[in-house]
Amino acid sequence: MDLNLIQAFVDIVDAGNLAEAGRRRGVTRSQVSRQLRELEHQAGAQLLRRTTRRLELTGPGHALYQHGVRILQEVASAQAEIDSLGRTLRGHVRVSVPTGLGDAYIAPLLLQFARKHPGITLRVFFANRVNDLIAAEIDVALKVTSAPPLDHVAREICDIRWQLYASPEYLADIPPVQAPPDLTGCNFLCPPYPPRQFPLSLYRDSQRVDVALTPKLQSENFLFLARAVREGLGIGMLPVYIGWEEVRAGRLVPVLPDWRPEGLGNKLFIITTPNLHPSMATRALIGFLREELDKLEVFRDAVA
Template identity: 70%
Template sequence: MDLHLVQAFVDIVEAGNLAEAGRRRGVTRSQISRQLGQLEEQAGAMLLRRTTRRLEMTDAGQSLYEHGLRILQEVAAAQAEIDSLGKTLRGHVRVSVPTGLGDAFIAPLLLQFAEKHPGISLRVFFANRVTDLIAAEIDVALKVTSEPPLDTVARDVCPIHWQLCASPAYLAGIAPIREPADLAACRFLCPPYTSRRFLLTLGRDTCDGPEREDVDITPYLQSEHFPFLMNAVRQGHGISLLPLYMTWEDVRRGTLVPVLPDWKPKGLGNRLYIFTTANPHLSMATRALISFLRETVAELDVFKER
């Protein structure tokens, strides 16, 4: 069976129609249709049912797609292995990184990786809401969460610490914040929560053991784009709940001041993970990127608790 035709069939299934598959492969619709016909002739079975609206796989098509996909992945992995013997990794990796974290800290690392491995091409997406890696056509995704999805392979990178802080000007204009309950009267800036009000959870260690406080808060300003929230808190719009990696430099310079520093707030995720699909045949290029990010990200000062 011609592997070139098998690849065409896999592309048709993933594209959903002949026209789109042809566009992805750089051929006409008639050419991709002819390739499908040749493969069906070689297989001795109908692989796709053509309806007016879509293509549906037959049982034979489903079987060929699953086995063909694994075969093609093995061939790609073998080629990458051969390339690696010559000390040059080759391939293409599609990677998704969160905004804020990606802009400030991951992007420079990806450029280092690209310079180190010129044979690997990267396609980088900056997004916070990638959940289905297959549908989004993503090979590697970095995400902050406390509960990794069960349908992915999650590789732990490092802990994520959160911080409450505000500008000196904002704090000078309000009553002193001495205990968690005082936060309820403040303008609060934070990432989006599912409801308009939410319970902010804070904890600390005392001589008598761990202590916890919950504060019912109505956010004044919410955004999943952390650079926007950082500008807002710098300009004195309120007290922010942000990851330590976003605030540490401003706190060091004194442009932001920690609020209730003895208390540790609970944020929207306590660890950074690298996600991939449950695929045992990751390419050498993908594995190289994962290894590089796990080694370099965790060593950044911004991820170390202070």
């Protein structure tokens, strides 16, 4: 069978219809339809059953799709290995990174990687809510979470610590915050949380205190949230990797520094789909990010 036709067939199944498959392949719907007919002729069997709304795999089509995916992965791996022998990595990697962490620290690393490997093309998404990498068409995702998805491969990078921060000006205008209950009289800024009140848990040694706070401002973009804290809108809960530079510059002050708030995710992971044969480009990016993130002072200080 023609490998190009097998690739077209896999693209059709993944896309769900001929028109979308044509768009992804950069050809017309009629061209994709002709490729499908040719493959069915070579296979001697109907591979897809066309209904009014969608395409359904037949028995032979299901078998060919499963084998086709594995064949294409093997071919990509073989090409990557050949490229690596010639010291030239090629390929395309789709990457998802969280907004605040991505803007502040991951984006410069990705640009550095792109300069180092001109044969690899990147498609970078800044998103916090990517859960299904296959549906989102993502090869590599960096995610801050306490519970990585069990049906994916999660490589732990480092711990993520959270802290309460405020501007010196804001703290000068309010009564002293000396214990967790004092937070109830303050404006609270935090990541989004569905209920009206945010159940903040704070820990000191073996002691735990829970405080229910009504947020004044919520955002999943931590750079925006840090700006709001810096401009005196209230006390904000931020990852230490965001507040670290602000404290060093004197723009923010830790609030209740002896207490550790429980944030929305306590570890940074690199997450991929289960794949016995990831491309050399994907493996190169994962290795690069693990090595470079380990060098960043902010993450060493953030977990100290």
